[in-house]
Amino acid sequence: MFVRLSIAVAALSLLSSAALAQGAKLTDPQIAHIAYTAGVIDINAAKQADSKASNKEIKAFAKDMERDHEAVNKQALDLVKKLKVTPEDNDTSKALSKQATDKLAELAKLKGADYDKAYIANEVAYHKAVNSALETQLIPSASNPELKGLLQTGLKIFQGHQQHAEHVAASLK
Amino acid sequence: MRLGHHLAMFVLLTPGAMAVPAHAATIQIVMENLVVSPAEASAKVGDTIEWVNKDILAHTATAKNGDFDVAIAPKTTVTSVLQKAGTVEYYCRYHPNMKAVLTIAP
């Protein structure tokens, strides 16, 4: 548990430092890319959980994540198309993807209840990290009001997911 | 017995008697951008709640005390008739930060 927690904390600081490295000068195309990438990461984690999880609450949670993040990302794509913004890859997106790939590989080695606990602990930590990045970096940096609005709704959704994940994590103990 | 029963039904349905249990109302509760409004609503047993989900996400109205659990798919409206009196706190199972209260009079 301690090991997992420290991994989660490392993920969180990686995200904030990557976001900070960009300064407050993130552009809308970069912000759109980061937000979209953050969604894809959680969808991939959910897909892994769908095949690996043993607890049915965990499986249901993973399905909820897949459904919600896909819906939000679809809306994000519709918005960038409408705004004629092309999402632009950047260091934050790259750091997030790298971190997520490592995490998936690490989770892939676990089985049964160990996997379930590690997955849900990471979901709590991941949503926390994304929410903090949204609040302190992405939302304040967004200049288009519609993009800002989408991020603000995204923040409420992901805060909901964080609480949901916390409930599920607590029910496993 | 049967006749008496029907008679009682008839009496209950006459306009005079109808006035006693005030006619059931329909109350709209809207979920939009993960906000439930009104956050505090009042209703009576027999009233219909029209749950309107304007979001692209599925939500639920889940009573903490187990009195109801309504699933509302994205961009849909679901109706349910209130069966039990009480002050019911409810939330969304998928987004537990969505919370509201429904006060149901007998």
Ligand SMILES: [Cu+2]
């Ligand atoms: Cu919800």
